Amino acid sequence: MQTELNTTGSTEVITYFVDVILPVPIPKLFTYRVPLAMNDLIQVGARVIVQFGSKKVLTAVVAHIHKNPPTNYKAKYLLELLDEVPMVTPQQIEMFQWMAGYYMCYIGEVLNVALPSGLKISSQSKIQLNPNVDLVHADLSHNEQRLIEALQEAQSLSYTEASEVLGVRNIYQLIKSLVAKEIVLVFEEIRERYQPKKLKKIRLCKEYIEKQTLDTLSKSLEKKPKQQDVLLNYLRHVPVYKDWMLNEGGLAKSAFTKNETLSNSALKTLTKNGIFEEFEIIVSRFDEYIPDPNVKIELSERQQEVSGEIMLNFEEKDVVLLHGVTGSGKTEIYIDLIQKVFESGSQVLFLLPEIALTTQIVSRLKRIFGNQMGVYHSKFSDNERVEVWQGVVSGRFNFVVGVRSAVFLPFDNLGLIIVDEEHESSYKQYDPAPRYHARDMTLVIARQQHCKVLLGSATPSTESFYNAKMGRYGLVQLKERYGSARLPDIQLVDLTAERKKMKKRSIRFSSTLVQAIKERLHVQEQVILFQNRRGYSPYMSCRACAHIPKCENCAVSLTYHMYSNELRCHYCGHIEAPPRKCPACGSMEIATVGYGTEKIEDELKVMFTQARVQRMDLDTTRAKNSYQQIIQDFENQQIEILVGTQMLSKGLDFDNVSLVGIFDADRIINFPDFRSHERAFQIMTQVSGRAGRKDKPGLVLIQTADTQQDVLHKIIAGDYEGMYRKEIEDRQYFKYPPFTRLIKLTTKHIDKGASARAAQMLADKLTTKLGRDRVLGPEAPLVEKIRNKYLKTILIKLEREKIDLKAVKHFIQEQREEVLLSKEFKKLQIVIDVDPI
Template structure:
């Protein structure tokens, strides 16, 4: 093999951080760059990887194999995105190949296929039983193994291939194929230029060719363009005749992205910024014009008009020839804001979230890479999109925990990733929220973020009136400890709906009942795979584990005492919905939670109906708490403000405060002053009191003073090490070894554990935690912590 004199370092999507060096063959007829995909031998198996470095010097002391194939003639990532992905891998100590792998959609990745070819051995070595298989392979010479399934059943192929390979009659090798690039293709008919010049000839069609005449008339009444199903109803012969006469043209176009926008209610507002919005816009605009990295914390009351500032900033970026990414945490926010943004930016904006099909994701990704869409709105993974000339990143509701990728590699926080990408792109980054995270508030206080504020509601309507219901007193008075609704809240719901207004109700727990409880002995059914009780779902009459999705039928007899009476204490969204329907059978009620949203198109349908006032009461989990802007909502009810307050998490109180503060802001966003009813068992709790008072500063100061002496963020960095195993003893033993290893090297860092996790068993794996705390004043850049973890 002739050498090109070039060597490349390659990473693969495997759990390794090392780079693998390969030689570039001399017969490659295009330039080699970082960001191209290659096929190279990894443990003697051809594997797809990414070039990360190109060198002209051969490394000493190692045997170097050549790459097999270069897949992409040019890099599939813009240079700044590629650099960002490598730095993100280093920042989070995760595997570089896996980071690069998730940055391209599945439809754009390669399929590994098995091919078989004849080796030319002697005919008499062919077993008679497998001669039909051999003949089929021989006839084609070289075939995909999967293609043989058209002619033979799978067991026959498997056994036959093994035997023929053993006898040396065939050989097998892997190959990589690009997936078929599918899209939604539609025919489009257009009137041609000749049409307007041939009026006399066209008029003759009315008598001689009535079908052609019909097509012409329909096109005339449709501004000269027809597409989709309207095209298919015409006679093919009539269409062909008009094409021959050059009166019309027919083209096929990919309408996948156009189809996406049909899911959204598009509207455009003509809004004039108030003085606060204009001042905030101008401060951020200066950074955009400078084309240097700057990061802002935009803190604005709910209803203060952050969206209007975002839109004007994006328009500024587009005027400068740059592009923008808008991140939103919840799918509901993506759905609701998308229509608003599309109303402003029309064919210049794309949408990105987990509800897109694989085909849609592929088409959107390719279009963004080509520069067709300089604005993207999407969920956390949109930060990896290959949008060129990035000038602005907006992270709306930056405090949201759903920006954090959990449970699978690579783990990252989209807010921090946005800051890293903004720095790499010399772009402006705006973190927006009514209730910023304590980390962002702290970073603004020490000058790492520039703080700008919107201290007033954009509307002149006063802030909502907040009512508090003490559930302890309510339950004593009513004698019913299992009713989600106080009499006061039920009265308010009826009052508002009777006036033609709408109601939002928050219950941040799904299902019907927290547990099923034996009335005789108190036995509670638990998940057989996890150390947690099962949640009862009445609609499907099953008990479900929300961690491993294990499902059981409710018991008819208690296995502990043979009792037959069961109670259903506590409540989730299903029980709340059931009680609502009992009290208000005449009202239109819908529910929004993780049990309903996986259903195709359900989410968009609910949002459209609620916006059109076709739904009077919308009940849901935290999905409904942030970012939604429905002017006819005049009442928000929180069924239990205490959910999550006592979770074993140092951020538990912060999240409860943010949720209560945010959901209250959904009321009274139109011309009517809103009301909020908060039901709680703990109205004297400091967190609940601050949320009722809408006092962010008071809560933040208290919480920061609590965290500083105990070394919790934002004053330190935390690293959590999770050890899990099917054997509890093995997991405990490994956890002890990890702690002993770290204890000898921790220096000034604080080490906690090992300890059993709050949920000590999930999916039959026993879990132990080790936590490392590293003070930022002693390790400003996290260098010592990263060195320890490596």
């Protein structure tokens, strides 16, 4: 409201102020003044454009509307209001604030990650001529003169455009010189990134839709056959003779331009002469899906019982853990529950850990739910993600399938959140802040919106199973596979014995695995081979002096990729050519050591020349639809052997796979981390679950140098609860989650000594109040240097009970800020990771 009655009964103008969330790492909200013209329009959750500092223009979100001007600075006016209907809900703003507090970051960092880039305005630096400058007497270089001529013609140019005009890479010095001479002005052009998709269409002008005028037009074009063909093409698709109202919708322009028998110039002439008119409509970027009435989900008797048990548990618990073995038909149960929630009129969010999983599941769900369902993941373009976001706001999508970032979508009426494969580490965000865990955030959202959460996994995380055992979550178990399918037969292959038999120091393919692959190919069955390391070889080494090429930015060896013939750092992306001779001793004896997915793929093609082999890892799935294509080809049996990393363990379902081979099991088990045995059980059980579907029994071969390892025998027996009991016993003894909370602090500095000193100073400060038992380190992490910065880590262990977590976090933040303010550590970073995994 712009006015209100005062005590005397007259009206007075009200000045409103808004506190906004800015997508920058600052600790407070900023207050801006609302222009009078926006008083009736401004709402909490709306996006606004603001000036921040002297030059920056940012998209902010309104968090509060009030009448109190700031006391310590003069409030600037909002520049623009972007939304008549808010794009962010009050529940989301509340969630952003909770997330910033819990994960010890700034609310602006949360907003920056939460909003799709397409919903954030960008400002682009451009240059224009100074209208008051005297160019006649200006002292200009050749390139400066060329740039001015280009500006006289184009009015304004972006830095990129200026660079292209001159064919010069570094344009900044040239622009700086012209600015100093006051010949050009630099300004910021604001543009909204999101662009709706538009479809160009053609229709007859109104005066030609009457039968009589249309007949006259057709006769007049008899001597112009090309134009007549265009007209007849339109009338075939849009029969205005039968119903003149059909003309309003017109016909896609592509129906003319992509038809090789029609003349584009004839269409242009007809449009120019006012017979046709061209117009645009906004269309969805997503294909239209109509539910297939023939696709029905029929649950087995046991699945019906499980679905009923889940609903019964939901009467008392907000969170239920569904522990179902691989291939038990959890997806069908999910669909049954989604349909029940839909009938109640509520929204559903279905989280998956990886994009790889969405390909198979989405195609199944689309046939059932059609256009009610949206899909949200990082392989989508900015514009596609914005359309899903807007679809949730408008009510077009009441059901979304997505990866971890889907927790930020603007739901306001959630009835159910499903977290499939809840144990997966992919649900954890590592960089940038907030370093949240999507599974844990669903519990926060559920409390906000009073909805239910279903966690599903064949190998639940120790923390979730503990919560279920302690009665905090409901627990429902499904211990048999769907239908007639049997669990695979898992066998260990002793590599130590194979090496002795074959008299080789190292071996990749055991004779047992090779023979099993041959047998499967002979009967036209498919094979999955799992190696949790991509690339051709982990590293190269000189046989003469043992020199290993390392990344110049990180303390790791470079991985050799044969396909692209390059050495690549998997931490910072640094790439260099493989050395022809050793840079240390000059020897020509450079060899690859170890093996990754690329090397396995290469050797398979040599061993099985007739087999169709494909690799699925980060390197082969960078393109938008590459996951989908590989999975589709494998489903259609165009690929016989699929080699891959952890992507293969993510709940994919292939009917014809009867053999799974697991390489390098010992490295997974012996990784130096308190979760290594749990993760080894999870990864190997999950990838084993790809073998054997329907009436085909599966075989899993795990290659190991130590067949006596306890965790391997628990995998063979499918003894999840045995693994859990051992884990929970160790966790309690050594004070690890779920019995404690962990907070990891990492110092980063280009100087190794400075990073170590800062970490020690921080550890000493923290110890004063928290005590040495709670503060571990500082220690050097496994990779001590990443992107030219040296790392040190401090681990804080906090007991779950009888501790003021909020006060402890505040104390940690204070000590962090004190260290950062020290003159010695100007370029220091201290990264906080709450609940690291």
